[in-house]
Amino acid sequence: MAERVRDVVVVGGGVGGLAVAIRLRARGHRVTVFERNEVPGGKLAVLERDGFTFDVGPSLVTLPRVYDELFRTVGTSLADEVDLVRLDPQFRYWWRSGRHVEVRDDGCDEPGYREFVAHGRTIWDVSERTFFAGPMSGPWSLAKRLRRMRDLTDIDPLRTLHASARDVFGDDAEMVQWAGRYATYSGSSPFRAPATLGCIAHLEHHEGCWYPMGGLGALRDAFVRVAERAGVRIVCGAEVRSITATPGVGSTRQVNGVVLADNTVIAADAVVANADATHLYRDLLPDRRALARVQRADASTSGFVVCAGVRGTTPGIAHHDIWFSDDSRHEFDQIAEGRFPDDPTIYACVSSVTDSSQAPAGHENWFLLVNVAAGAELDRAAATAQVLERLASHGVDLRDRLLFTETITPSDLEARYRSPGGAIYGTSSDGRRAAFVRPRNRGSHDGLFLVGGSSHPGGGLPLVTMSARIVDEMIEHGWR
Numbered sequence: 001m002a003e004r005v006r007d008v009v010v011v012g013g014g015v016g017g018l019a020v021a022i023r024l025r026a027r028g029h030r031v032t033v034f035e036r037n038e039v040p041g042g043k044l045a046v047l048e049r050d051g052f053t054f055d056v057g058p059s060l061v062t063l064p065r066v067y068d069e070l071f072r073t074v075g076t077s078l079a080d081e082v083d084l085v086r087l088d089p090q091f092r093y094w095w096r097s098g099r100h101v102e103v104r105d106d107g108c109d110e111p112g113y114r115e116f117v118a119h120g121r122t123i124w125d126v127s128e129r130t131f132f133a134g135p136m137s138g139p140w141s142l143a144k145r146l147r148r149m150r151d152l153t154d155i156d157p158l159r160t161l162h163a164s165a166r167d168v169f170g171d172d173a174e175m176v177q178w179a180g181r182y183a184t185y186s187g188s189s190p191f192r193a194p195a196t197l198g199c200i201a202h203l204e205h206h207e208g209c210w211y212p213m214g215g216l217g218a219l220r221d222a223f224v225r226v227a228e229r230a231g232v233r234i235v236c237g238a239e240v241r242s243i244t245a246t247p248g249v250g251s252t253r254q255v256n257g258v259v260l261a262d263n264t265v266i267a268a269d270a271v272v273a274n275a276d277a278t279h280l281y282r283d284l285l286p287d288r289r290a291l292a293r294v295q296r297a298d299a300s301t302s303g304f305v306v307c308a309g310v311r312g313t314t315p316g317i318a319h320h321d322i323w324f325s326d327d328s329r330h331e332f333d334q335i336a337e338g339r340f341p342d343d344p345t346i347y348a349c350v351s352s353v354t355d356s357s358q359a360p361a362g363h364e365n366w367f368l369l370v371n372v373a374a375g376a377e378l379d380r381a382a383a384t385a386q387v388l389e390r391l392a393s394h395g396v397d398l399r400d401r402l403l404f405t406e407t408i409t410p411s412d413l414e415a416r417y418r419s420p421g422g423a424i425y426g427t428s429s430d431g432r433r434a435a436f437v438r439p440r441n442r443g444s445h446d447g448l449f450l451v452g453g454s455s456h457p458g459g460g461l462p463l464v465t466m467s468a469r470i471v472d473e474m475i476e477h478g479w480r
């Protein structure tokens with residue numbers, strides 16, 4: 001336990017905010033989370049309509065041990081809180097060529113698959129004890145955690161993911177495309193993100209793809225329940241308008257509280273911002289230099305989502321399916337230009353395949369996601385029609401079976417979560433510098449910390465939960 005019990009305010013009740021609140025509470029601090037929306041969870045969100053439930057944020061759970069380790073800090077476990085199912089098959093992948101690859105819980109037999117996954121394991125083993133082990137304030141932070149020179153080459157940071165996939169799969173362009181899709185797990189492009197991201201293939205292969213029965217909302221509810229049971233105060237519908245600090249210069253300035261939108265002043269010894277780093281330094285605690293540094297990091301991609309209540313059931317689909325575009329490079333070029341791809345890769349999660357509580361009997365809950373650039377301006381109706389038409393061109397025509405559709409655009413995501421441009425994962429992993437220019441977990445003032453997708457180590461549920469561990473340790477080992 002820290003020497004003195006402190007008052008900590010967490011700005012934002014996303015998964016990163018809730019996770020850090022749980023950890024700090026476990027150490028005995030008094031922790032209050034202020035969340036501007038009426039429900040906590042941030043991007044981990046649910047839409048219910050006419051007996052259908054859609055996970056409108058994350059739909060795939062990986063690395064459950066990260067949440068288990070978090071819950072254990074307050075005396076419970078993931079298994080005690082959530083009924084997690086290990087999916088098998090994990091995914092079905094489809095191409096217009098007629099090829100289809102099923103990746104089961106024990107993998108698949110495509111030539112090169114096992115080699116790619118084995119390389120991913122090497123990357124992960126080194127990354128876990130270096131990149132993910134603590135804060136990152138530049139290449140030096142990584143360098144000092146390396147045990148041997150080989151660690152650096154093992155994490156494969158210099159090649160792109162696409163290049164490493166081509167080295168393994170050669171002329172099999174479809175499997176190259178399959179491997180490249182792991183870049184999108186951090187909102188990046190396989191043509192720009194480092195080969196390091198290939199470790200996700202290993203994580204899925206060895207640690208599984210999981211689904212919480214009842215939907216991702218069950219995981220969100222578990223985070224909230226565990227936090228509140230431990231004594232965290234979560235206040236929803238409470239927007240933080242500013243973070244206050246003592247006067248001074250440089251890092252001698254110390255945050256001392258927050259002001260809510262209704263002018264309530266809350267004193268705090270430390271403030272952890274789960275809000276996006278741009279919102280933090282532009283609006284909450286304006287700091288031109290810190291903002292300029294934040295803006296060196298590229299935003300991750302955003303997404304266009306179609307939730308469709310569908311009559312009947314679809315033969316051949318799994319819980320997770322992906323229908324690939326014909327030309328991956330053209331697709332990512334169009335995304336980079338801010339355009340809606342004319343032939344998008346379509347990800348679908350139909351959780352009613354596993355969990356009958358998610359749709360009325362004899363129906364399906366289709367969550368369809370297409371990658372688009374952060375800030376892309378879309379015509380909702382045109383984009384919906386295009387997604388459904390492109391899916392039909394793969395032989396899956398939902399159009400005659402639709403009961404309703406609901407859509408989410410990048411501007412909806414921005415408005416809901418204050419994430420600039422509606423970026424799904426905060427910052428992207430595009431380019432060799434990405435890991436080092438991502439905003440730091442230690443803020444511009446004493447007592448200010450950043451947790452969540454826009455800061456180190458990046459977005460995705462397991463990573464934001466890891467960022468909470470890093471911030472907790474920074475706070476525990478020195479309040480600077």
Ligand SMILES: Cc1cc2nc3c(=O)[nH]c(=O)nc-3n(C[C@H](O)[C@H](O)[C@H](O)COP(=O)(O)OP(=O)(O)OC[C@H]3O[C@@H](n4cnc5c(N)ncnc54)[C@H](O)[C@@H]3O)c2cc1C
Nearest residue numbers: 012014016036042043057058059060240275452453460461
């Ligand atoms: C469509 C979609 C699909 C995804 N798929 C997956 C997936 O399958 N697997 C996966 O692991 N991840 C996935 N992700 C990413 C994952 O959801 C995010 O990385 C993660 O949930 C982000 O958590 P966070 O802690 O960074 O905060 P966020 O979820 O961004 O939460 C930040 C919170 O801060 C609040 N806030 C902001 N400003 C203020 C303020 N001034 N005052 C008070 N509150 C404020 C916001 O309202 C928000 O609730 C997906 C995301 C989306 C949108």
